[in-house]
Amino acid sequence: MIKRDALLEIRIENIPARFITSAESQLETGARELLAAANLPFETLKAYGTYKRLVLHIIGLPGKSEERTVKAMGPLAKFWKDESGAYTPQSAGFAKGQGTTPDKLTIETAPKGEVLVAMKVIPARPAAKVLAEIFPRLIGALEFPKTMVWEETRVRFARPIRSLAALYGEKIVAFSFAGIKTGRYTVGLSAKGSRVINIPSAEKYLKILENANVLVKDTERAKALTNEIEQVSKRTKLEVEADSELFNENLYLVEYPVCVVGTYDQEFLKLPRELVHLVMKKQLKFFTVSDSEKKLQPYFVGIRDGVSKGQKNVEEGFRNVLEARFRDAIFFYERDLTEPMENMLNVLKSVTFQEKLGSMFDKAGRVEALAGWLAAAVRGLDTEAVRKASRLVYADLSSNVVREFTELQGIMGYYYAKNAGLSEIAAKALGEFYWPMSAKSPLPSTRESSVVSIAGKLDTLAADFAIGLIPSGSEDPHALRRQALGLTRIILENDLELPLKETFSRALELLPAKAAGFDREKTISALLDFTWQRAETLFEEKGFRFDEVKAVKEFFIKNADLLDCRRRINDLHTVRKNPDFEALAMAFKRAKNILRQAKQSAGAGPDEMVFEKDEERALYSGIKALSGKLKSHIANREYEKSLMETVAIKGALDSFFDKVMVMVEDPKVKENRLRLIGSLVSLFEDVADLSQLQQ
């Protein structure tokens, strides 16, 4: 049988760049599943996408699906015929349902006994018919981050579908979707007026579009874009700065990439680099250009969709838009450079942070105080830099540039600080104040920056929790989760010995009178709990198991010392590799359960006089021997050593559980044995709650 290709093109109105690659892989996965289920084999298939078409190309499909016989199990064999030898209604019904007759049924042994079996033949079907069922299912199953409705059938899709081309070989695969009937036509480049293009066969599709300058294949388009950019670098003898995110975005904004290169006025290079990048890359999607020393040059590279006609218009237009934005920026920036930062700070007196928490100026004062307090606790800091910086962390919020480009908060603080004569370290503390910007972003790069950054996060967390603005579900307007995660990361990466209970308490003390009326203990608890949840995530990311982390939680609640908790988890993690320890931990868990069931709490140790069996004495002797050793290990935070020592008790404990029954009739003996177990449990409890460990 001759094999032919199949093609599905969903032509849509400009679909967001970020939707496309997922849609492509959904098409591929979905198609494989549906073709297999329909018994229609194929050689290969691939999906492609541009901003106006999603394409599925299947290569090497036979004209018919494969015939297949499927076995169906039916009622019990005894229901095949009645006493007179006639077929029963059950067997007739079953046979009919499987498309056969009762005389063709056979008998097989199944778990429930002997059953009737029908062999259902699923006949071969023409590929075009099979595809006519598969294609609309594929389209309907596509998922997008956001969908919309646009016509009467109210089908939901990412953007309006305007045509559907579906072919098997030369034949149209006929179906309808969202009010559109399939056909054999598509359109060419938007820049050339989206002229109608006829597709004689599935095999010819890609070539025809390529001839019309539509690069449907993502990889080919990427190659073309890379080439274009390289040409620009060669022509200008400069480097177009690589940016894979920007590259991908542009890749899905065009069907035929054409570079538009232009220059802009040198004077705009006075602007901070981050500002230039924000305007050019984020706002206008242009590539920046630098020389061999990575110094920014006054060139822009925009990517146009198709045709080189009117190139001068586009270049001029791009330059006008770019320069207009730069002109605004320079106007604002130069104004800001003449404004003393103290003035910028004073303006914040009239900017509310939160109704009960006062102004941003008030917040700045609290951050300054907290940073000073923290700086005294952390060794080896440039305290002068911390003092100067912490005062001005929010000053740039009232600058013209940050009011216009809010993403530049902090960043502009750096430049204004340098301009005002602050040291590099102090200025950096301002620039890195909001770091990390996301879960995996860089942390503040110096200890000074870290302390200032922490001060800010502490105030925001304490203030919001005090007035009950606790994040829930998707409601987290002040990004408290990010603040807490940043706080935790900074402490752990920098090994900062910070007693968090005191620290949060300090932050709460600084809050204004209007925010008073909160329960201090409860709030600190809530803050610690919130912080711990973030720490849990971090520890698990580092490779610690969730039960190890859980085993240490109570120590955090008690001592609020992240570094100490990390040490405990780490040591527990190491010691666990020892098989003896794992078994011991299970025995410990069992011991704890016994105590819980007997509702026994920690109390005095057992009375040795009441012991009846040797195993009790041996266990208690072991416990006493260990007790002293463990105390000294724990005092030195040698958790691993402490845990390893306890392995020594395993023998005595196993014997005890083997030979001794705890819950005996005699209350005195029972009570004593429970006390014995209690003293065992307390051996372990100073490192971690081993009862949390799972196999």
Place this chain on the structure above:
Amino acid sequence: MNFQDIILKFDQYWAKQGCAIIQPYDLEKGAGTFNPATFFGSLTAKPNRVAYVEPCRRPGDGRFGENPNRLGKYYQYQVIIKPPSKDIQQIYLKSLKAVGISADEHDIRWIEDDWESPTLGASGVGWEVWLDGMEVTQFTYFQQMASFELNPISVEITYGLERLAMFVQKKKSVYDLMWNDRLTYGEMYRTQEKQFSHYNFEYADVANLRRNFDDYEREIFVLIKNGHYLPAYDLVMKCSHSFNLMDARGAISVSERVGMIKRIRDIAKACAAAHVKANEPVSISAAGATQA
């Protein structure tokens, strides 16, 4: 092409597409979407094709006549097509041709921008259309208006006339635009921009504005009870503008903002509900409820 000619050309073009060329609504508003022709027009099942110039006020955007690109008062050209035809994108591109902009001589880009108006409880899916890098149109398929799921969908095409004119006339400052052969935009509007910026940022009476907002809000509910949702909606627009003015004065704190926006959304929704009830008792349903 002069500013007034751009308007005339659009009027001609959209009239040819079957749009009723209507006049702007005579109250202060921030966008053409607030015009009853769009607000109420999008809510029923009745087909609707209208086009109109809409003067808009955005108090916070004023720049005292000093910024060549930013204005506190400007003109939108608003088109509503309901239901949208299959070739609506092409029809829009041809409208650009009508004012002398050829797709193949420029770079026309559709940048994802799902428009939302929290005060109107409206949302849509659509794009900013960029002409050689400059945004000149917002093209949106409305999905919801005043919290009602829409059926059929309306397409809203909103041109920023000053932006478009600057592009067509190749001007770097809005004040250099030629309105006709004799008058510049600057001659006509620079003083207005200056005085209104001072008013918006420095002199608007905040206490009055607050009082007005509360008074209008009260009146709206009384009017709706009596079935007079059209005059009620006038007051909704007044509330919205009062909010914009208070905002420009910096009188609305971060926490207050959310509450006020909700108040406007609620009064807008009340008007929409009354309109829907009066016109199509069995047709459109509020988001979530099933159709009667």
